[in-house]
Amino acid sequence: xxxxxxxxxxxxxxxxxxGLRKSFxxxxxxxxxxxxxxxxxxxxxxxxxxxxxxxxxxxxxxLEEPSGGSIHVDGTDIMxxxxxxxxxxRHIGMVFQSFNLYPHMTALGNVTLALRxxxxxxxxxxxxxxxxxxxxxxxxxxERAYPGELSGGQQQRVAIARALxxxxxxxxxxEPTSALDPELVGSVLQVMRDLRxxxxxxxxxxxxLQFARAAADRVVFxxxxxxxxxxxxxxxxxxxxxxxxxxxxxxxxxxH
Amino acid sequence: MxxxxxxxxxxxxxAEYLPNILSGMWVTTYLAAFVIVxxxxxxLVLAVLRSALxxxxxxxxxxxxxxxxxxxxxxxDLMRSVPPLVLIVLFYYGLPALGLDIxxxxxxxxxxxxxxxxxxxxxxxxxxxxxxxxxxxxxxSTGLSFLQTLIYVILPQAVRLAIPPLTNRTIAxxxxxxxxxxxxxxxxxxxxxxxxxxxxxxxxxxxGALAYLALFLPIVIVGRWIETRFAWRR
Amino acid sequence: xxLSDILALFFNPEIAAKTSGFxxxxxxxxxxxxxxxxxVGALGGLAVAVLAALNRRWLNVLLVIYVDVFRALPPLVLLxxxxxxxxxxxxxxxxxxxxxxxxxxxxxxxxGEIFRAxxxxxxxxxxxxxxSTGLGWWQTMGWVVLPQAVRNVLPDLxxNTLEVAKLTSIAxxxxxxxxxxAARSAQQLTFNYTPLMLATLIYxxxxxxxxxxxxxxxxxxxxAG
Ligand SMILES: Nc1ncnc2c1ncn2[C@@H]1O[C@H](COP(=O)(O)OP(=O)(O)OP(=O)(O)O)[C@@H](O)[C@H]1O
Ligand SMILES: [Mg+2]
Numbered sequence: 001x002x003x004x005x006x007x008x009x010x011x012x013x014x015x016x017x018x019g020l021r022k023s024f025x026x027x028x029x030x031x032x033x034x035x036x037x038x039x040x041x042x043x044x045x046x047x048x049x050x051x052x053x054x055x056x057x058x059x060x061x062x063l064e065e066p067s068g069g070s071i072h073v074d075g076t077d078i079m080x081x082x083x084x085x086x087x088x089x090r091h092i093g094m095v096f097q098s099f100n101l102y103p104h105m106t107a108l109g110n111v112t113l114a115l116r117x118x119x120x121x122x123x124x125x126x127x128x129x130x131x132x133x134x135x136x137x138x139x140x141x142x143e144r145a146y147p148g149e150l151s152g153g154q155q156q157r158v159a160i161a162r163a164l165x166x167x168x169x170x171x172x173x174x175e176p177t178s179a180l181d182p183e184l185v186g187s188v189l190q191v192m193r194d195l196r197x198x199x200x201x202x203x204x205x206x207x208x209l210q211f212a213r214a215a216a217d218r219v220v221f222x223x224x225x226x227x228x229x230x231x232x233x234x235x236x237x238x239x240x241x242x243x244x245x246x247x248x249x250x251x252x253x254x255x256h
Numbered sequence: 257m258x259x260x261x262x263x264x265x266x267x268x269x270x271a272e273y274l275p276n277i278l279s280g281m282w283v284t285t286y287l288a289a290f291v292i293v294x295x296x297x298x299x300l301v302l303a304v305l306r307s308a309l310x311x312x313x314x315x316x317x318x319x320x321x322x323x324x325x326x327x328x329x330x331x332x333d334l335m336r337s338v339p340p341l342v343l344i345v346l347f348y349y350g351l352p353a354l355g356l357d358i359x360x361x362x363x364x365x366x367x368x369x370x371x372x373x374x375x376x377x378x379x380x381x382x383x384x385x386x387x388x389x390x391x392x393x394x395x396x397s398t399g400l401s402f403l404q405t406l407i408y409v410i411l412p413q414a415v416r417l418a419i420p421p422l423t424n425r426t427i428a429x430x431x432x433x434x435x436x437x438x439x440x441x442x443x444x445x446x447x448x449x450x451x452x453x454x455x456x457x458x459x460x461x462x463x464g465a466l467a468y469l470a471l472f473l474p475i476v477i478v479g480r481w482i483e484t485r486f487a488w489r490r
Numbered sequence: 491x492x493l494s495d496i497l498a499l500f501f502n503p504e505i506a507a508k509t510s511g512f513x514x515x516x517x518x519x520x521x522x523x524x525x526x527x528x529x530v531g532a533l534g535g536l537a538v539a540v541l542a543a544l545n546r547r548w549l550n551v552l553l554v555i556y557v558d559v560f561r562a563l564p565p566l567v568l569l570x571x572x573x574x575x576x577x578x579x580x581x582x583x584x585x586x587x588x589x590x591x592x593x594x595x596x597x598x599x600x601x602g603e604i605f606r607a608x609x610x611x612x613x614x615x616x617x618x619x620x621x622s623t624g625l626g627w628w629q630t631m632g633w634v635v636l637p638q639a640v641r642n643v644l645p646d647l648x649x650n651t652l653e654v655a656k657l658t659s660i661a662x663x664x665x666x667x668x669x670x671x672a673a674r675s676a677q678q679l680t681f682n683y684t685p686l687m688l689a690t691l692i693y694x695x696x697x698x699x700x701x702x703x704x705x706x707x708x709x710x711x712x713x714a715g
Contacts, residue, residue, distance in 0.1 A: 089396065089398065090399035092397070093397075094397035094398075096390055098388075100390035102391065102394075103413065104412045104413055113395075113400070114395075114399055114400055118400050163397075166398060263578050333698055333701050333702065336701045337694050337700070338693045338697075339656035339660075339693060341659045342659055342670060342673075342690055349677065350683050378708075427561075431562075435564075437566065445566060448567075448570075452574060458578045464567065472563070473559065475562070476561050477558060
C-alpha cells in the first residue's frame with residue numbers, strides 16, 4: 001500500500017515531516033516542525049505541558065488534521081488528496097496514555113479487530129497473528145481476559161500488541177506509562193526495549209528520562225510548538241546548547 | 257360484600273366478555289410489538305445518522321449536513337414535546353384527508369413509533385457521546401473506517417449504556433397502545449369500554465385492567481431487573 | 491388535492507381565529523391540571539420513596555407492588571376505571587377529581603422510583619456523618635440526603651414532569667374541557683383540522699423549552715463523565 005519511491009529503503013526516512021503547522025481556531029499550536037526519523041531509530045520527544053507534543057504525534061497519522069506542511073510515511077504522502085487514510089493508518093501504530101482498549105472485547109478481540117476489518121485477514125489467520133502479538137508482549141495467557149480484568153500495565157501491553165499485530169512501519173507512543181502505577185511501568189518499558197532490539201522504528205513522547213538515556217537514539221526538545229533542540233541523549237541531558245533546554249532538563253531531572 | 261362481588265367481579269358478565277378481552281389482548285400485543293420494532297430501529301438509524309452528520313466536513317458540504325442535523329433534532333424535539341394522543345388523532349383524521357388512508361390501527365402504530373423513535377434517538381445518542389473519544393481514536397488509528405468503528409467499537413458500548421433507560425421508555429410508550437381506544441382500535445381498553453356500555457356493569461373494566469396487568473406487569477418486573485443488573489456491571 | 495386545499499384544511503386562518511378563544515379556554519384548564527397534578531404526584535412519589543428508605547420489610551413489599559402495578563397499568567386505563575367505576579358503588583365523581591386521583595396513582599409511582607434512585611445514590615458515609623453529629627433519621631433524610639438526592643436525579647424529575655404535562659391530554663377522553671378536548675370539539679364542529687394543528691403547535695411551544703433543557707442537562711451530565 002505504501003508506494004516505493006526512487007530511494008532505497010535504508011536511506012529513506014520512515015517518517016519525513018516538513019514545515020508542519022497546526023492551528024486550533026486562531027491559536028497556532030505547531031509552528032513549522034521539520035523532523036525525520038530513520039528506519040530502526042528510536043526518538044524521544046520531551047517538552048513542557050502544552051508545547052504541542054501530543055498534537056505533533058497525532059498529526060502523524062492524521063487524528064489531527066494538519067493545517068500546513070507535508071508528512072511522508074515510508075515514502076507515502078499521507079496528506080495527498082485521495083490517499084486512503086485507513087490503509088495508511090494500519091501501518092502507523094499508535095499507543096495512547098489511557099490505553100483506549102475496547103472494554104467489550106477480550107484482549108484477543110482487541111488485537112484482531114483491525115486485522116479482520118481493516119486488513120481483511122481471515123479470522124483464523126487473524127487469531128494466529130493476534131496470539132503471536134500477545135506473546136510478544138508477554139501476555140499469551142491473557143487472550144480471553146477483558147480489559148477490566150487486567151492491570152494497567154497489562155492493558156497497555158495489550159494496546160501495544162494491538163498496534164504491533166498490524167506490522168506497522170512505525171509506532172507512535174504518547175506518554176505510554178504516565179497513567180500507570182510506578183511498579184507497573186517497568187513491564188511496559190521492557191516491551192518497548194524488546195521492540196527496539198527487534199528493529200522497530202519508534203517515536204515516543206514520555207517523561208521516562210532514565211529510559212530515554214538508556215534506549216533513545218535521539219532526544220527532541222519541543223517548546224511553544226517548535227523543536228528547540230535535538231541530539232543524542234548524552235548531548236541533550238549532559239550538554240544542552242539552548243538555555244531553555246537546560247532549564248527544562250534541570251527541572252524535570254530534579255523530580256526524578 | 258356480595259353486592260361488591262356482583263358489581264365488580266360479576267362472573268357471568270366476565271365470562272361473557274372474556275373472549276372480547278382476549279382478542280383485545282392479541283391486538284394490544286401485536287400493536288405493541290410493531291411499535292417496538294419500528295420505533296427502536298428508526299431511533300437507531302436516526303442516532304447513527306446524527307453521528308455521521310456531526311462529523312467535520314469541508315465548507316459547502318458542511319452547510320448541508322448542518323441543515324440536515326438541525327432538522328433531525330427538530331423532528332426529535334417535536335415528537336418529544338407533543339402528546340402521543342394528539343399525534344394519534346391528528347394522523348387518524350389528517351392523513352386520510354391527504355389521501356393516505358390509514359385506519360385507527362395504522363394511526364396509532366405510526367404515532368407511537370415516531371414518538372418512540374425520537375426518545376430512542378436521544379437515548380442512543382447520549383450513549384454514543386458517552387463512549388470516550390479515545391475509543392474512536394484508538395480504532396481509527398488502527399485503520400478502521402468511520403462505519404467500522406461505529407459498528408464494532410462504539411455502538412456495542414453505547415447500546416449497553418442505553419439499555420436501562422431504553423427499556424423504561426419503551427414500556428411507557430407501548431402502554432400508549434391504550435390510546436388507540438380513542439380512534440377505535442379494538443385493543444383491550446376498547447373492548448373493556450364497550451363491554452361496560454353494553455352490560456352496564458363495571459366487571460369488563462376490571463377484567464381489562466387485569467388483562468393489562470397480565471401483559472405489562474411481567475415486563476415492568478423484567479425492566480426493574482435489567483436496571484439493577486446493568487447498574488451493577490457498570 | 492391541491493396545495494390550497496391542504497392549506498384550507500390544515501392551516502386555515504379563519505378557522506384558527508374563530509376557534510382560538512375556545513382553545514385558550516382549554517389551555518387554561520390544561521395549565522390548571524398541570525398545576526395540581528404535578529405537585530400532588532411528586533409529593534406522593536416523595537412519600538413512597540421516603541417510606542421505602544425506612545427499610546421495613548413488609549412495607550417495602552407493599553410499596554414495590556404499588557409502584558409496579560401502577561406502572562404496569564396504562565394511565566388511560568386507570569383514568570377510565572377511576573371515572574367510570576365509583577358510580578356503580580354509589581359515588582359520583584367529577585371529571586377533575588377522576589383525573590387527579592388517576593394521575594396521583596400513576597405519577598406517584600414514577601416519581602417514587604426516581605426519588606428512590608436518588609436516595610440510593612447517596613452513600614452510607616453521608617448518613618453516618620449526619621447521624622454521628624446527633625441528627626435523627628428524619629432530620630438526616632430531610633436536610634442531608636434528600637437535597638443531594640434531588641440534585642442527582644434532577645434530569646429524571648424534569649423528564650417525568652414533562653411526561654405528566656403531556657399526559658394531561660388524556661383527560662379529553664372523559665370529556666374534561668382541556669386543550670386536547672377543545673381541539674377535538676372544534677375539529678368536529680368545523681370539519682377542519684386547523685384546531686388540531688393549533689393544539690399541536692401550542693403543546694410544542696409550551697413544552698419545547700423543557701425538552702431543550704432536558705437535552706442540555708443530559709449532555710452536561712455526560713460531559714461531566
Ligand atoms: N482539540 C483541541 N482544541 C483546541 N486546543 C487544543 C486541542 N488539542 C490541544 N490543544 C491545545 O494545543 C496545545 C498543545 O497541546 P498538546 O496536547 O499537543 O500538548 P502536550 O505537549 O502534549 O502537553 P502535555 O504534556 O500536557 O500532554 C495546548 O495549548 C492545548 O490546549
Ligand atoms: Mg500530551
